[in-house]
Amino acid sequence: DIQMTQSPSTLSASVGDRVTITCRASQSINGWLAWYQQKPGKAPKLLIYKASSLESGVPSRFSGSGSGTEFTLTISSLQPDDFATYYCQHYNTYPYTFGQGTKLEIK
């Protein structure tokens, strides 16, 4: 199974900050990586698919990059609505494992 390791586990930041979350796969996933945002009590929301493609309706301050085994999610200028938990997930081969999550907190 491919293991996904996210860092950091928790991130404290302020409105307007630029933040980056990293996701590392235990082997190449050929760019088949998604990023999700989850708020308490809600289902996750797809932000990025195929490593760098922005889902329709998602603000352009969100971007994804990376290849091979290393990927990043960047939020260019944090907004109050962005404080949530973020997960990466590979979908290269079954099982489609998730990273352990990054909780983005207000500093």
Added chain:
Amino acid sequence: QVQLVQSGAEVKKPGASVMVPCRTSGYTFTTYYVHWVRQAPGQGLEWMGAIDPSGGSTYSAQKFQDKITMSRDTSTSTIYMELSSLRSEDTAVYYCVRADYGGSGRYWGQGTLVIVSS
């Protein structure tokens, strides 16, 4: 619009089974795989398995292979996930997810809370 609608919360005793339906609408049922993801209280997301609604083929994480059964009813566009031999560790919110863009979870059900308690 695309919708995946799940049933309400379930309370089950240890050793029992639970069947969680996921009623889909707004798209051609047989075109997209549906996945199941669970989230234990305060924990992260865990991929459980997937079903191809077209032919009914299923794929599951090894951890769940003896425990999960996924099926579909094409007449009602509904996917079912049955989890057997429930333990307290199976207490979680269970989500059905339509996979788009090669497998990413674009549309999610609202989740079904399953509580396993004696």
